Amino acid sequence: MNKLDVTEAIILLKKEKSLTWEGIAGAINMSPVWTTSACLGMNSCSEEIADKLVEYIGLPSEAKAALMAYPTKEWDKSIPQDxxxxxxxxxxxxxxxxxxxxxxxxxxxxxxxxxxxxxxxxxxxxxxxxxxxxxxxxxxxxxxxx
Incomplete structure (x- = not known):
């Protein structure tokens, strides 16, 4: 799995299990902003945090490596529409x-x-x-x- 695959899995499981960013962050003892950013692929997790996320969210074990991978911090350079x-x-x-x-x-x-x-x-x-x-x-x- 790569970071995009993991992000998509997290979003699906978050919705399916009615999880919140606040709840996920509390479960791994990190801030909601950092946790959300890591789950969206913009920060890397330590092994300990990756293990906690995989377990709490119910991600496949292959997600751990992607959560720990260093991100390439890039974004669309056009004017955002959201x-x-x-x-x-x-x-x-x-x-x-x-x-x-x-x-x-x-x-x-x-x-x-x-x-x-x-x-x-x-x-x-x-x-x-x-x-x-x-x-x-x-x-x-x-x-x-x-």
Whole structure:
């Protein structure tokens, strides 16, 4: 099995067994965001985590190797059509330069790591419509001169 095969199997079993990302993450003692990303093929699992996923979700044993394989992190470079993904794309398009300016003013010339990184998704109930709270937490990596 490759990562795509495993992702498809996970999606089918998740639906068939009425599992949630939150529940799967709890079963393997990892965050829901990281767990979802790993299940969608964008992160690699340790052997211990791969074993737990295979057992909890009910994946074939061949899925373990694919879950542990290092991913090629690529995505379609066209403008996303899914409304939720498009809105995140739009946020970066509208506020990307602003974020770059503010981050570099506070930290200096560099970037926010997507490797030494964590993310949380929270819900805030509001009478005018519930709010989505995204927390992106990445290590600052200064550019070096040589």
């Amino acid at each position: 409304p939720l993904i498009y809105r995140l794309y739009e946020v970066v398009g509208v506020y990307g330069e602003t974020l770059k300016e503010v981050i570099q003013e506070k930290f200096g010339d560099g970037i926010m790591s997507a490797i030494d990184f964590s993310m949380e998704v929270d819900k805030e109930e509001c009478s005018k419509g519930d709010r989505v709270i995204l927390t992106l937490n990445g290590k600052f990596l200064p550019y070096k001169s040589w």
